[in-house]
Amino acid sequence: MNKRLAATLLLTTAMVGWVSTAFSAEEAATDSSIVIYDKAYFETFSPVTLLDMLQAVPGVPEILSQNEQQARQAQRTGGGGQRGFGSGGDQILMDGKRLAGKANNINDTLSRISASQVNHIELIRGAASGLDVQSQGLVINIVMMEGASTSTTFWQVKGEWTQGHKLVPEFLVSHTGSAGSLDYTLSYEHKNNYFYIDSTEKFFDPQGNQKATQYIDNASNRFSDAFNTNLSYQFEDGGRLRLNGLFEPGGQKGDETRDKTSDTLRPVVWSTDRDADKWEVGGDYTRSLGFLGNLKSLFVINKNTEDYLVDRFKGTGTEKYEYTKDDTNLYQAEKIFRGSITKGITDAQSIEIGGEAAFNKFNKTFDSSKRDNAASALTLSTSDNVKIKENRYEVFANHSYNISSAIVLQSSITTEFSKIVADNILAGGAIDRRDTSFTYIKPRFNLRYDVTDRDQIRLLAEKKVSQLDFNNFVTRFDQQEQKLKPGNTQIRPEQTWDFAFTYEHRLPNDAGSFEAEVFYRKYTDHIETVDFTNYVDFNHDPITADAFFALPPDTALRDYVDVTGEGFSAKEGNIPKANAYGAKVKGNLRLGFIGVPNATLSANYTFERRRTTDQFTGLERNFDRESDHTWSVNFRHDLPEIKFTYGFEYTARSDYARYYIDYYWPNNPAPNIKLYAEKTVFSDYKVRLEAEGLNKKRGQSVYWLYNEHIRFDDLKERQEKLFKRPIELRIFIQGTF
Template identity: 55%
Template structure:
């Protein structure tokens, strides 16, 4: 704790930001939460439903936070710095952790046996350079302790904006320009959240922690499109999205003498999401009318219970064994009504309604063997049992499927010296299914329906990695290199679900269909319903390297400045199910580069720095289009100053969403294998940078 005093931290997050490598963990946690909110994730993701043994690499008193929506990243900004006793950096495999290490685990030990009371507040305003509004956000958090009781109570009002625009040039199959399109998009997000974290240490050594969250808000978007050229059109898409969610979680730890230590966790949560979209044509004219109306209603809930027992077998060996049960519901309904003229009534174009119940159970055992102070082997095996019942109300069909997976993991840590460490990991992972793939939806980016598939299976992957880390003396930083290889089974991607037939009406394969004479194909194309959905394939792989370094610049006279650099080369390849070519994964780049620089001038109570990232081009493909992208760089420039009264003023310039760049969307008639281009759109994506100003303090 004394190490951080020179930085005058206000919150726990202020302390962690001074530790090289922690920002990468925070960013990774944020990405896992994003995947979890979307309904699942790939087999490498640690987000999604249930707890599992992976997840947050930041622990408080050796335990993860028993929450999903109420997560560790948000908690760090609500805990007062004066409640922290120490921060431990744990590299590689180690016994007694609440999660399996993915390299570096941060364990925060809270101060005990003292009475404190602190109220933290933070006022935030965003100013977009091309706009004039500065919507404010406010966070107030009261934390305290009295003897063995610790608590954090907070309320937050978020009020944010996001603006994006797009300029398009449209060309026909001959390359002749047919028109232009200009799109302006404004998103308003407003929410009110109440959080609580309470912990109590009993006299017998047991600990109880309880967490609560209530969050309600809206996420509304207005998109105006003006098309010029041979078919001029002026449209407006108005989206209203209301979200309400709550969560209660907790954990209990108790020592049972010779039986070891008991750990139990639970989480119960629910989310309601209602979205309506109104689409108008010919706006600002006498013939303006509503041509489309969509509604999407989602109600999902989760109940998780996890219990384990940890015991020392010998002075060098420990074992943890237990089980987890997760019960999920996911009910989603989609309705799309359209009309082609103002005199026609709105009529149903497409609808889907799916009710899903998933019961997942895990039995696990984790064994840690400390062969010597320099050699640790951690092995685990998890057996997962799941049952998914998906009722399609629209088609009056039901999917009732059970899965059983064995997921072994081995992690070896060897310290050549106190500065050099080797980590070897072999692990089988199984994805969480994204239930959004079960339900038909409308893709506004491509202006077409995306059909659901209730028969999709979880994605499996064998993950092999080797990491070497060298730490420089005197806390001067580290350098790390990793090589990895992943082999996928049931990889989830876009799959051709077309039912192909020849002129005789016999079912044939796609290869046989496209090998038919041209005259036959000309006839069959008019009667064939070309269809694609998310599905499973085999044969996908990924391999690559990760390089990163954190350097304290004392060797150039800046001992309080830290620079971090990271590079990832990940070659992900799968078989394009429509053209049979080897391609990269959808929306995944081969190259990613990240950087950050932070300089704390403690004599002035001032800090400044920059962080950012950029990645190579990537693509998105479907049955009837290709869409390669090249994003511009994202960055954040910041400066922090502690002013009179102990208040901290922070100014930031953001363009971290990488919403700028270029892309080319090419539509094909029926199927890309015909290679009949309908239209090509050259798109210039623009997202203005914004300035964020924060004033925070305590009393």
């Protein structure tokens, strides 16, 4: 890793002089940490939407990709992710403010705004006062046009063809207008997100003899109809009110076929049917309070409901019967209110004082029924019913101090108070209640030092506290592992101390930039899978896991533990401590100096070593599902004379592993490459083509399954899995009128 960093530093240093005069500079603000891209800059790229404009700014596509991945992760986890707002947030702001929405996220909004409505885009590096979020890295602030009466309609039609499957359509229409002090946007989008998995699994006994092969074919579609609205009104007294709303009914349907050569009845089919509805209303209001300062207030109210049914069948024809049925119901609601007042203390200092309240409800039930043969009836085998209420309050003070023209210090202190009441509704109606209160003090210090107009150093020290994933409170079926995962209502929030040192160098005339960061993270109450087995000695008295496995091997004692209580059991829980350290290197470079004008190459590399103690083996290991190395490369080349753009995106990660009480599962993921090309026609229309999955691989893994507990070292079987993916081709046609 050190050799890679050294090589990158030397290469970047050597190129500075070569490219320093090859480009015209963008407009620079008075603050050297801010670079402004005005409308004249974007005329070269013929953008149709705001998203097109951002894609043409070096360094921004990586942030857009990261936001998209986080949105997909939040969609998959349901109850996971951050609740409330906090001081962090999107790295993309509009008029210095974040969008007052959670489900109604910023990435979706960007694709609905016409490029003609944008005045300019600011890239802000490091600590800066007056923004809605605190950031250690790059913040993008989009400044909209004001005072003009406009009316624009944007439309987009998308078709996605997946190898071996049909063409799937999607479409979006959005109308934006203004009248006097009122700006508004209305939009409708029909989404079809098809997902296909094709894998082959080979099964081996402990002696290494192959005993079966399984072929898996999964076709699933997430679909929805999203209705959005955004309103903004400028009052005569300088106050501004923004409101946004979302209503999105949808669902998921899919079938997974598992054909295993050793099964008596073949194949096994898992049929999924999910109905989902979500709505959200959010808004913010800002105005000057004179000598008191500036008022900022935000609110969000949302609700999400899901009914998730999985039916599993064996056999075909007259032999086919349903052997299990899983029924999951979710009700999730959140109300967030945040307000603050910002006041200048001196010409160089300002302070923001405020508070936030978030009220959450999370009700989830899981019922699993099964039967052994077609002649018997389905009977309830597992049931879990959890109702959760969380009230969380924050009071905060943020201080910005421009120590000199080159040094800015941001410091903040946030105190969080939360109360969680989790009721586990037992059979017969009895309630097992967990009533817990937490108080956390979260300081943050962020120093920015502009060594020169092109060199910046940033220092960060910050205490963070995670929001709990309420899905971990409820039993669920893990489809990949084919296991029931019991819930745990006793999980505590994870605490982290983050320390980071960052150096950034910007080449002259906006020719590119290079950034290197080293960091260290210290975790307390780290959330991982924990052993919940009730171990006993030969007298059936409780003992620790280490004491149990130190006893002489005894089949009778092992069987007693297996059949008593929950048996050999694992759940999500807390580990006292863990740590992580690493480095990030990223850069972007315009390639005009090698004869490729209007071309940009961006690259990112992250090394992060996360270390914790495995709760089943006692050995030190990496975090579950986390890679030590990640890479990404983006290339974009614009040909303005013919209004044509092409490029590629490459992402990869190193090996990672999954850990559980009875398995070890190392994975080797395949890299992903996306190619694209787009052509602007008649100024207001654009055609874009994308190709993805060209290597036809998702990765491969080896699954080591043990009897009862991995520490017995009693191998049950080994599975070799090969995951494939079909080629995906997409066409987008979009325009404005």
